[in-house]
Amino acid sequence: MVHAGSAAGFGRQKESGRAVEQLINPFLLFLGLALGGVGLCAALPRRRVNPQVLGAVLGGLGLGIVLLALGLKNPGQLPNYNFYIFGFIAVGSALRVITHPRPVYAALYFILTILASCGLYLILSAEFMAFALVIIYAGAILITYLFVIMLATQAPSEDNLESLADYDTQARAPFVAAVTGFVLLASLTTMLFRGVGDLPTPTAPHPDALLAEMPNKASPDKIMLALDRRGELREGDQFAGLDPLAGTVTLQTIDGYRTVAIPPEVKVGNVESIGFDLLNEHPGSIEIAGVILLMAMLGATVLSRKQVEFEEEAKLRQSQALAATGQVFADKEVRP
Amino acid sequence: MSPGLLLSLFPIAQAGFPEPMGGATLAPYLFVSALLFVIGMVGFITRRNLIIMFLCTELMFQAAGLALVAFSRFYLEHTGQTFVIFVLTVAAAEAALALALVVLLFRKKDSLSGEEWREMQG
Numbered sequence: 058m059v060h061a062g063s064a065a066g067f068g069r070q071k072e073s074g075r076a077v078e079q080l081i082n083p084f085l086l087f088l089g090l091a092l093g094g095v096g097l098c099a100a101l102p103r104r105r106v107n108p109q110v111l112g113a114v115l116g117g118l119g120l121g122i123v124l125l126a127l128g129l130k131n132p133g134q135l136p137n138y139n140f141y142i143f144g145f146i147a148v149g150s151a152l153r154v155i156t157h158p159r160p161v162y163a164a165l166y167f168i169l170t171i172l173a174s175c176g177l178y179l180i181l182s183a184e185f186m187a188f189a190l191v192i193i194y195a196g197a198i199l200i201t202y203l204f205v206i207m208l209a210t211q212a213p214s215e216d217n218l219e220s221l222a223d224y225d226t227q228a229r230a231p232f233v234a235a236v237t238g239f240v241l242l243a244s245l246t247t248m249l250f251r252g253v254g255d256l257p258t259p260t261a262p263h264p265d266a267l268l269a270e271m272p273n274k275a276s277p278d279k280i281m282l283a284l285d286r287r288g289e290l291r292e293g294d295q296f297a298g299l300d301p302l303a304g305t306v307t308l309q310t311i312d313g314y315r316t317v318a319i320p321p322e323v324k325v326g327n328v329e330s331i332g333f334d335l336l337n338e339h340p341g342s343i344e345i346a347g348v349i350l351l352m353a354m355l356g357a358t359v360l361s362r363k364q365v366e367f368e369e370e371a372k373l374r375q376s377q378a379l380a381a382t383g384q385v386f387a388d389k390e391v392r393p
Numbered sequence: 394m395s396p397g398l399l400l401s402l403f404p405i406a407q408a409g410f411p412e413p414m415g416g417a418t419l420a421p422y423l424f425v426s427a428l429l430f431v432i433g434m435v436g437f438i439t440r441r442n443l444i445i446m447f448l449c450t451e452l453m454f455q456a457a458g459l460a461l462v463a464f465s466r467f468y469l470e471h472t473g474q475t476f477v478i479f480v481l482t483v484a485a486a487e488a489a490l491a492l493a494l495v496v497l498l499f500r501k502k503d504s505l506s507g508e509e510w511r512e513m514q515g
Contacts, residue, residue: 080420097432101439120428124421131417144425151429151452155436160444160505167448170429174459177422181466183474190458193481198451198488205492206444209499224441224506231439238435245427253423256416259468334471335478346482353486357493363500 078130080250085126087243092119094239100156101231109156113149120148123246136180143176158225160206164199171195185328267325267333268301275299275323280306283320414467422463429456443498443505447491454484 093116100112124144128135150169157163171194178187228234268275277296284290284306297309305316325333335343433452440446458477465473495505502509 080417093428097435123424127417127421127424131415134415134417136418136421140421144421148425148428148432151432154448154452155432155440155445160442163445163448167451170452170455174429174455177425177459178462181422181462183462183465183477186458186462186474186477189478189481193485194451194455198485201488201492202444202448205495209444209496209505222442222505224504224508225445227441228439229441229508234435234438237438238431241434242427242431245431246424249423249427250420253416253420256419256467258413258415261413261469330471331474331478335475338472339475342479346479349482349486353489357489360490360493361496 080130080254081123081126082130083247085122086246086250089119089122089126090239090243090246092116092122093242094119094235097152097156097239098231098235100152101228101235102156102158102226103228103231112156113152116152117145117149120145139176139180143173143180146170147173147177158221160210160225161203164202164206167202168195168199171199182327185331263302263304265301265304265319265324267330268299268319268323270337271325271329271333274325274329275301280320280323283322284308284317286322287320289317289320413469416467419463419467423460426456426460426463429453429459441507443495443507444492446507447488447495450487450491451484454480454487 096112096114096116096119098112099115100109124141147170150166150173153166154163154170157166171190175187175190178184178190277299280299281290281296290308291310293311295309296306297314298307299319300307300316301319303316304319306319307314307316430453433449433456436449436452437446440449458480461473461476461480465471498510499505
């Protein structure tokens with residue numbers, strides 16, 4: 058990428074300006090972000106005039122400008138085109154989460170955001186986390202939210218907005234919040250794009266290097282079985298050694314040695330890598346996470362415990378009985 | 394439509410980390426992540442319903458998770474994905490406590506508005 062003479066100024070300013078321009082034209086970036094901010098501000102819920110369609114169009118336009126400009130500068134390094142589908146669904150439904158006046162719909166749109174970001178995780182080849190996210194977030198946490206919404210919201214009988222509570226239909230300071238948010242986003246993206254273009258591309262570690270540390274997975278029996286299933290064994294072949302870094306299995310034949318590639322069944326997948334990383338590198342963190350979950354469960358139970366009130370008459374009877382006899386017997390009498 | 398054609402049309406998942414990806418490919422993911430975070434933040438400020446405010450914090454957790462996974466893919470390391478597990482843990486704990494609080498507050502005032510609790514200062 059040659060951008061000689063594209064940036065005016067001198068010294069440090071020139072360098073940083075060029076670094077942002079490697080990825081995106083700053084004018085387009087700020088134009089897109091400003092459009093997005095105006096769209097978001099228009100789409101936030103209001104009582105009277107509510108130009109949500111206009112806001113959605115403006116917001117989508119701004120987001121589209123930034124993403125297109127990001128792609129056009131580096132056509133050789135475009136992300137997988139599924140990224141655009143999932144990214145638009147994720148951001149669009151996230152916008153809907155904060156602009157929809159009804160809490161139930163907001164929660165449902167949040168599930169859509171989660172599913173779309175699972176798609177992004179899949180593109181980023183994080184398969185285990187993608188499905189864990191579906192199970193934990195969309196399946197457990199959001200269902201809890203839905204239950205609480207059902208418990209704590211007065212069900213509006215009519216289908217119009219007038220029947221909704223005031224705190225749902227009127228946003229607090231939408232203009233100031235949108236301006237603040239998008240100024241933050243502009244500075245954040247400028248800094249990100251300034252640095253990201255200069256990051257050196259890391260070299261890939263060997264994909265099978267972990268096999269050397271997993272003696273149970275890469276045991277001779279399993280390797281021979283997998284090779285046998287693939288039909289790569291000849292008469293009299295015996296296991297002689299495994300070389301994960303070269304990606305080969307050495308076999309002892311009748312007249313010497315030969316090497317074959319490691320069968321794909323034995324190779325390390327995403328789930329195994331994450332499990333290995335989790336238990337090998339962060340065993341203490343798992344314990345702490347367990348304690349955090351336990352404390353959260355205890356806290357939630359204690360907080361939401363409801364005190365059952367006796368009726369006035371029962372209280373009176375209890376106090377009389379307490380005065381007359383001992384506490385133990387009074388307890389027995391009052392309880393129905 | 395044959396399954397092979399379908400797979401070539403939708404090359405979503407690959408096994409393991411296939412090949413390094415450049416910084417210019419990482420940038421759009423970071424942009425989406427930053428956008429989700431800011432949307433969550435704006436929602437937390439503007440909405441007055443307590444439940445939606447906590448939903449917006451979950452949105453911010455989600456943005457952090459996306460950035461972690463994107464960097465994990467960029468650096469070809471699994472630690473980023475492992476960290477998402479802990480982000481999930483914290484999100485679950487937060488959701489449980491926050492929702493218990495919301496139910497408690499709703500019982501007291503019969504309203505979900507955050508501004509009902511203005512006098513709880515100091």
